Amino acid sequence: xxxxxxxxxxHTHCIASTLAHAEAVCAEKNLRLTPxxxxxxxILLDEHRALGAYDILAILGDEGxxxxxxxxxxxxxxxxSAGFAHKIEGLNAYIACAHLGADHTPAFLICTxxxxxxxxNTRTDTxxxxxxxxxxxxxxxxxxxxxxxxxxxxxxx
Amino acid sequence: xxxxxxxxxxHTHCIASTLAHAEAVCAEKNLRLTPxxxxxxxILLDEHRALGAYDILAILGDEGxxxxxxxxxxxxxxxxSAGFAHKIEGLNAYIACAHLGADHTPAFLICTxxxxxxxxNTRTDTxxxxxxxxxxxxxxxxxxxxxxxxxxxxxxx
DNA sequence: TCCTACATGTTATATCATAACGGTCAGCGG
DNA sequence: CCGCTGACCGTTATGATATAACATGTAGGA
Numbered sequence: 001x002x003x004x005x006x007x008x009x010x011h012t013h014c015i016a017s018t019l020a021h022a023e024a025v026c027a028e029k030n031l032r033l034t035p036x037x038x039x040x041x042x043i044l045l046d047e048h049r050a051l052g053a054y055d056i057l058a059i060l061g062d063e064g065x066x067x068x069x070x071x072x073x074x075x076x077x078x079x080x081s082a083g084f085a086h087k088i089e090g091l092n093a094y095i096a097c098a099h100l101g102a103d104h105t106p107a108f109l110i111c112t113x114x115x116x117x118x119x120x121n122t123r124t125d126t127x128x129x130x131x132x133x134x135x136x137x138x139x140x141x142x143x144x145x146x147x148x149x150x151x152x153x154x155x156x157x
Numbered sequence: 158x159x160x161x162x163x164x165x166x167x168h169t170h171c172i173a174s175t176l177a178h179a180e181a182v183c184a185e186k187n188l189r190l191t192p193x194x195x196x197x198x199x200i201l202l203d204e205h206r207a208l209g210a211y212d213i214l215a216i217l218g219d220e221g222x223x224x225x226x227x228x229x230x231x232x233x234x235x236x237x238s239a240g241f242a243h244k245i246e247g248l249n250a251y252i253a254c255a256h257l258g259a260d261h262t263p264a265f266l267i268c269t270x271x272x273x274x275x276x277x278n279t280r281t282d283t284x285x286x287x288x289x290x291x292x293x294x295x296x297x298x299x300x301x302x303x304x305x306x307x308x309x310x311x312x313x314x
Numbered sequence: 315t316c317c318t319a320c321a322t323g324t325t326a327t328a329t330c331a332t333a334a335c336g337g338t339c340a341g342c343g344g
Numbered sequence: 345c346c347g348c349t350g351a352c353c354g355t356t357a358t359g360a361t362a363t364a365a366c367a368t369g370t371a372g373g374a
Contacts, residue, residue: 006295032351032352034352034353052329054329066354067354068354068355070333070353070354070355071354071355073331073332074353089247089301089303090246090301092330092361107285107289109289109290109295109297111295118289120285128264128277128302129266129277129302129303129304132264132266132304133266133306136163136275136309137163137308137309138163138266138275139312140266140304140306141306143304144247144303144304144305145285145286145301145302145303146246146300146302147286147289147290147295147297147300147301148297148298148299149295149299151293151294152293152294152295155296189320189371191322193322194321209360209361210361210362223322223324224323226361226363227362230362231321231322249360249361
């Protein structure tokens, strides 16, 4: 199960371990992983690619977990705030975090063809943005680092 | 007129020189800097901060240059395709390019309070994303590199 | 002149996101 | 036990961002 890349891996395991990790974090920080939130995270983990809020909402709706937009957006807000998921700004879509537990600045390689996303685990305190911020006195709150393109499989296809 | 930062500078000059550069590029590449496109670029240069498509549309509308969304979006598409402007994904907003002529991978420091944007001039072929892409065989078409936070002035305020 | 390519004008609609309000339920102090 | 409080959820409505589709205009070359 590599940390970065478009490889096959033990997907069942990565779903289970991420959910377990999320539960542990919630217990520790007094956060509540309610049914809607938990199911939303499961959906993101199942798909293993970027999903729009309305894609998720449709699945939740089919399962009787709410069918109005705020249901999905609230769950996604919770997951992103807790660090369990990230928003892909370049696609207006959401994805489960692949490095739960690591204190990281997420960076993504996003295939525009199949929407598969690889999350690179980078550090907060180095890199161009951090250097530029330091030299100008800018205080970074959040970073968006994304590369859009074609994954190896879609290049061949 | 620094290339990066939240400094004061000779703004009149940077508007004029960027417009002149854009005209030169259009002449060379057989692109047409029509009135709507030119005015849209001027508006972005005047403001010197990220503007939403509908903000621009309102100004264009006041001046009789069109009042339906496609007018603004088409002009912005042209400007971004030509490299005269960039989209700030984290804000769904647009800004004039600060490094016209340089072959660059834009990176931005964006103040969420005053919406001022500093554009850092980085290179395409280095950095974390490029390394990650190389190691996985991913073909990058476009990058989004943005830091959202507070500029020095807004931190003090 | 006509044709073609590109640009523009316009209507309608798709897509993404949030405001606002009321209902439900668990935990807790009186 | 009771009622308060705070977090969550359900719902309606609306706001914000973006594009599809088609008609019209216009510059420049065959």
